[in-house]
Amino acid sequence: MVKSREWSRKTREEVITLHRKGNGYKKIAKMLNLPRETIGSIIRKFKAKGNGYKKIAKMLNIPRETIGSIIRKFKAKGTVETLPGRGRKKMLTSTAVRYLKRRVEKSPRVTAEELRKDLSDVGTEVSAQTIRRTLRNEGLHARSPRRTPLLSPKNKKSRLQYAKSHVDKPQKFWDSVLWTDETKLELIGPMDQRYVWRRKNKAYEEKNTLPAVKHGGGSIMLWGCFASAGTGKLQRVQGTMNSLQYQEILDDNVMQSVTNLRLGRRWTFQQDNDPKHTSKSTRAWLQIKGWNILEWPSQSPDLNPIENLWWDLKKAVAVRKPKNVTELEAFAHDEWAKIPVDRCKTLVSSYASRLKAVITVKGCCTKIECHLGVE
CATH class of the missing domain: 3.30.420.10 (Ribonuclease H-like superfamily/Ribonuclease H)
Incomplete structure (x- = not known):
């Protein structure tokens, strides 16, 4: 259990600020020297009927705001693990990606610059490099064509x-x-x-x-x-x-x-x-x-x-x-x-x-x- 004098180094406002900045329980626990076992204990006590935030906080000698943030996340997400962020929004929509795939499968000799101009004409502005990267992610790679006989x-x-x-x-x-x-x-x-x-x-x-x-x-x-x-x-x-x-x-x-x-x-x-x-x-x-x-x-x-x-x-x-x-x-x-x-x-x-x-x-x-x- 975390001792009360350890919590005196962090004010209640600082704990709340850390949580609001998007810090997950692992990071806050590490910053506050909070062991993982304590997180598990919070969840178990929450599942037991009759235990509110204040009661759990008193039992474990942990600020109520920390208890609340952990339990609210568990109720919303079903887990207290740090979830991956959404990341940067994709430059190309799924419709645009499907268009690129159909275009190159129909005309394999089309260039990335030509594809960029096609998308620009319909209001989607991306670089040729973005198009190349997108096609590679879809399993389509630019390669030298094989030499074969000309068949009539x-x-x-x-x-x-x-x-x-x-x-x-x-x-x-x-x-x-x-x-x-x-x-x-x-x-x-x-x-x-x-x-x-x-x-x-x-x-x-x-x-x-x-x-x-x-x-x-x-x-x-x-x-x-x-x-x-x-x-x-x-x-x-x-x-x-x-x-x-x-x-x-x-x-x-x-x-x-x-x-x-x-x-x-x-x-x-x-x-x-x-x-x-x-x-x-x-x-x-x-x-x-x-x-x-x-x-x-x-x-x-x-x-x-x-x-x-x-x-x-x-x-x-x-x-x-x-x-x-x-x-x-x-x-x-x-x-x-x-x-x-x-x-x-x-x-x-x-x-x-x-x-x-x-x-x-x-x-x-x-x-x-x-x-x-x-x-």
Whole structure:
């Protein structure tokens, strides 16, 4: 219990003033050296019938005004804990927030400044920074858009039709497909790290810069193939590839890869719709070969699992930091051969999920494609 001489240091008027200034019981109790147990005792005695403010004050030797403020708060709020304040009034009403959300979801490229002007036209004056903060609180963040192929309505329709007609194919069919494609490897390319940790005004220190070399510092074009059983042949394309060179590459590598990967007789050849692949001479050449060709929708790198292997290859080669084109090619062959069979098998076994993703988005670009980017 608090002794009466302790209360003599604080006059009754001071206690009332502290309460009127918004001080909760914890703060007043601390200032007056009032233990929490005493607060509990006040509430218990108040709940007991026949105990008024004056009687409780006399029993506990505490000023009646303090007893009254504690009990009145308990009666009004159901607690004597310090409740959070209302805080500053929000600049934007819930209606304005809903408008901002609808606007950016409909037009993701709209800027915060444009949104500020829209609100200003209807009498709501806020800063662009307030709008950005509000949208972030709603889970909407400004981010760089992902690069994806430009899909025409015809492309979307073709992609959707392909996905629907192949989604029910058995896994055995996909395991017998030889996936092929070309890619470009650069000495200094997009796989290099683009972010550095640095201090202010240190942007141009050599360790914080990325050297820019004209024409990328050298690059090579590669043709490769793989199947569920592992990676197949990888060959460098000399110069600019035309239909004739493409046919020569296929002649040198495809059947050898089919044999090495044990795809059997009923295997399927996959290629995209690059003009060199679909030219009149290439179609005639493929017809003579008698290979079973997988129909392919245009603008569909997300449907070719070899794109994932190109991504793996570029990361692995970049880590080895080739100094010239010769090393670049040698490292590429080394890393291609190191790609685990399990990685290839997983990519092919999950192919049905790619088709389902295309169906879900009605032929539009999928998340897989956005992740890989567009070469």
